[in-house]
Amino acid sequence: MTQSTMESAILVEGLTKSFGDVRALRGIDLAVPHGTVLGLLGPNGAGKTTAVRILTTLLQPDGGRALVEGRDVVRDAAAVRRSIGLSGQSAAIQEELTGRENLEIIGRLYHLTWRVARVRAIELLARFDLVDAADRPAKNYSGGMQRRLDLAASLVGDPKVLFLDEPTTGLDPRSRLGMWDIIRSLVEGGTTLLLTTQYLDEADELADQIVVIDHGLVIAAGTAEELKSRVGGDVLEFTVPDRSRISDAVAAVAAIGEPHADKETGMVSVGVGGRGSDALIDAVRGLDAVAVRTQGLALRRPSLDDVFLALTGHAAEEDEDGAASDRQRGRRPGRRGARPGGPDGDSRGRPRDGAGLGRDDAGAASTRVTS
Ligand SMILES: Nc1ncnc2c1ncn2[C@@H]1O[C@H](COP(=O)(O)OP(=O)(O)OP(=O)(O)O)[C@@H](O)[C@H]1O
Numbered sequence: 547m548t549q550s551t552m553e554s555a556i557l558v559e560g561l562t563k564s565f566g567d568v569r570a571l572r573g574i575d576l577a578v579p580h581g582t583v584l585g586l587l588g589p590n591g592a593g594k595t596t597a598v599r600i601l602t603t604l605l606q607p608d609g610g611r612a613l614v615e616g617r618d619v620v621r622d623a624a625a626v627r628r629s630i631g632l633s634g635q636s637a638a639i640q641e642e643l644t645g646r647e648n649l650e651i652i653g654r655l656y657h658l659t660w661r662v663a664r665v666r667a668i669e670l671l672a673r674f675d676l677v678d679a680a681d682r683p684a685k686n687y688s689g690g691m692q693r694r695l696d697l698a699a700s701l702v703g704d705p706k707v708l709f710l711d712e713p714t715t716g717l718d719p720r721s722r723l724g725m726w727d728i729i730r731s732l733v734e735g736g737t738t739l740l741l742t743t744q745y746l747d748e749a750d751e752l753a754d755q756i757v758v759i760d761h762g763l764v765i766a767a768g769t770a771e772e773l774k775s776r777v778g779g780d781v782l783e784f785t786v787p788d789r790s791r792i793s794d795a796v797a798a799v800a801a802i803g804e805p806h807a808d809k810e811t812g813m814v815s816v817g818v819g820g821r822g823s824d825a826l827i828d829a830v831r832g833l834d835a836v837a838v839r840t841q842g843l844a845l846r847r848p849s850l851d852d853v854f855l856a857l858t859g860h861a862a863e864e865d866e867d868g869a870a871s872d873r874q875r876g877r878r879p880g881r882r883g884a885r886p887g888g889p890d891g892d893s894r895g896r897p898r899d900g901a902g903l904g905r906d907d908a909g910a911a912s913t914r915v916t917s
């Protein structure tokens with residue numbers, strides 16, 4: 547075993563996987579040290595779930611290799627399964643069964659005795675705040691409760707390495723914070739975690755290292771701060787209600803940084819580095835001088851969309867030539883919030899919240915407007 551094999555709880559080298567002519571993974575590398583959290587970040591169709599399914603032995607890769615706790619996920623799949631837990635993108639709980647029954651049955655699948663399985667279920671129900679709902683069928687649980695139950699289920703076997711595929715998608719802000727607390731406590735307990743997400747703030751909160759993938763390739767890796775620094779600090783953003791004035795608005799703020807404008811929504815954004823309030827004043831003066839009316843002029847922290855824009859020069863769900871890539875992925879472009887659960891979406895069609903990346907807010911592809 548090499549040094550990195552021993553140090554890494556998860557090690558991935560040159561992993562590839564295609565579905566027909568869709569190249570879901572085109573050779574990704576990852577190394578997750580023991581007891582740390584890796585945030586695997588990427589837009590819809592990036593290849594996140596495919597990577598998780600390979601690492602959890604549910605899917606065979608075409609090429610490359612992946613080790614979990616030093617064991618090969620293909621050659622040593624049974625040993626890998628003993629050391630991992632998975633809370634997938636579609637919850638794996640049995641809806642007709644109660645929360646307690648779900649956990650007890652999984653305990654039995656892990657070959658615990660009934661008595662031990664029962665005790666383990668009680669512990670987990672308490673830990674995930676599901677005691678009151680323990681004996682109700684899981685189908686009557688709210689989305690957040692089902693997510694908690696699903697995560698509890700993934701912990702029955704006391705895994706060393708835990709995979710969470712979009713653990714907070716579809717949760718309301720409060721449940722999301724609750725889930726973050728749970729995840730943090732797992733990490734404090736020494737669990738190694740790979741979590742996929744579409745939200746930079748989530749990776750920011752939870753991950754030691756972030757790997758950004760797009761179209762099956764790693765396009766960036768580093769800490770949240772390193773990724774954000776690529777955007778160059780805060781972002782100044784405003785909307786121009788009169789679309790015919792967008793070019794004027796872009797010209798008026800071009801001295802601050804390189805503006806990106808969305809012709810359809812009228813949204814203009816500019817990276818301002820560390821010059822927050824000065825940039826704000828300059829923007830107001832510049833826009834006022836050319837009499838462009840704006841709405842919602844504000845400074846905000848960079849989003850994953852900004853990171854994407856900085857890394858690739860195109861918005862998260864857009865190809866290099868500016869065309870939406872959903873066609874290529876066999877998906878209709880549109881708001882995620884309106885998307886019913888697909889094969890790799892939420893099994894219950896719960897709405898995904900729209901605070902992530904992609905064109906959810908803008909509703910149209912960003913186009914760079916040259917002035
Ligand atoms: N079983 C499958 N058969 C055919 N194509 C698939 C299959 N699973 C995934 N794909 C395709 O592989 C690509 C990567 O999908 P994957 O589910 O890994 O993306 P993801 O990053 O998890 O996206 P999301 O954020 O929507 O969950 C997509 O183009 C998807 O359509």
Ligand SMILES: [Mg+2]
Pocket residue numbers: 594595596635711890
């Ligand atoms: Mg997925």
